Amino acid sequence: MPDGDLRMSEWYGQLQDSIGLSTDPITYKTPSARIAEPGTYPYYHSVLAGMITSVDTLAILAATFIGASVEPAIIHQDWRVAQPLADLMSALGFLMLPKNRRLLHVPTVQDFSAQVRYLTPPLLAGALLHVIVLYMLHHPIVPSFELALTWLAFSTGVLAVVRGTETVLLSRPAIANQLARNVAVVGSDDAAIRLAARIGEEAGSTYRMIGVFDDHDTALDPTATTGTLDDLIERSRETPLHAIILAIPPSTDPIDHVAEINWRLRSVLADVYVLPNIVHGIDVLLPIERLGPFALLVLQRRPLSDWQIVKKTVLDVFLGAIALVMLAPLMAAVAITIKATSPGPVFFRQPRLGFNNRTFMVFKFRTMFTDKSDMMAARQTARDDPRVTPIGKWLRKLSIDELPQLLNVLRGEMSLVGPRPHAPHTRAAGMLLNDALAEYVIRHQVKPGITGWAQVNGARGQLVTLDDLRRRVELDLEYMQRWSLRFDLKILMLTVVREVFSRHAF
Structure with missing residues (x-):
């Protein structure tokens, strides 16, 4: 069906x-x-299927190239154009012909005999296409069969090695358990x-x-x-x-x-x-x-598919590593300034609710006096908060205090873009966020981000009323529904324009 x-x-x-x-x-x-x-x-069965398809493609093309390298010894001079064309058509035919979808299923890849059963028809079809191409180019049928068998032998051999290796790897208990x-x-x-x-x-x-x-x-x-x-x-x-x-x-x-x-x-x-x-x-x-x-x-369904998760992770690691290297001098200068202007550590670590509602430790530059820091965020930061240091005020205003969260991104705990993580005891209208709004917990189905769709739309800062929380959650859920790499890049660019100089940051 x-x-x-x-x-x-x-x-x-x-x-x-x-x-x-x-x-x-x-x-x-x-x-x-x-x-x-x-x-x-x-969850990555679809990603694994894509990888297997790519490996099959490379294997067939490699087999075709290897076979073509030995064919000049058995073909006539006037076949030098037709034979490579037939090889290429056979390879493309094998790759494009409909195949049993079970070839990409994990149990099939773990069963070598099943792979032989499912791969035989497309291989034979590729060899037959080889003969048909040469026949249409008016070449004798017997040599055409010989060359088709050469392609079939090399393709079968290379695929047997590749698929056999995949069977051994995916059948290992540790990998099978993860799959x-x-x-x-x-x-x-x-x-x-x-x-x-x-x-x-x-x-x-x-x-x-x-x-x-x-x-x-x-x-x-x-x-x-x-x-x-x-x-x-x-x-x-x-x-x-x-x-x-x-x-x-x-x-x-x-x-x-x-x-x-x-x-x-x-x-x-x-x-x-x-x-x-x-x-x-x-x-x-x-x-x-x-x-x-x-x-x-x-x-x-889960908000992001397997491939979407992989794409987002690649973007996070790639841009996160580049940003960390480029911003290292600025971060070093900020660290020296914090250490020189107030006693205490440079960094502030605080538990936050993240992906799948699990708690992780977020990294920030310390912006409060050490003896006034609120580890559990029972009290939210307000404008002109006396707990914030003079340097911390500017760090928060320019959102520079969030830069150490690039480490959280590279550790896989956060994403560059996503719903902002809150401390477990954060409240709105006197209630814990999970209790204040039933939809709040849905936002934990994706990784939290350094910036997000809510932030670039002005929904940041202190959560005072239920309307504040509702507006933020609505934007977070909209982000989850609209996600794409282009959308993430758009939010990152808007962050520089809007959030860094936001009047809501304090």
């Missing part, structure tokens, strides 16, 4: 057949072992538990069940459930999740029920799916996606 927006009333029957839940006795049990190390981000994608099921009736068992049995090492979670104790086997939704949310802080599947029993108000659960999971960094039968008969449009053997409806 192709991905896309499909109307439930038309496709439900086919989707239900594709799910194919067994009626065998329940075999799923709660996993007890830890699944993945904190901080890992095991496994963690899946959780929400629901506790028979269907949910059988679904969890089926995923573990049929998806092999691609997907790994971490448990079945539900707030209602309706399971026939109490040991089959791992915990409540709150337990799932808490566990997601330590165990990165790829997918959450809602397999709750159908209710009288399925849309409201699903929406309520999806809203509770808003802080979890994972794609959220729902079984089609839960919303059967409701005239809704939802994307369809396969997860292993199952066709599921997509409720929520």
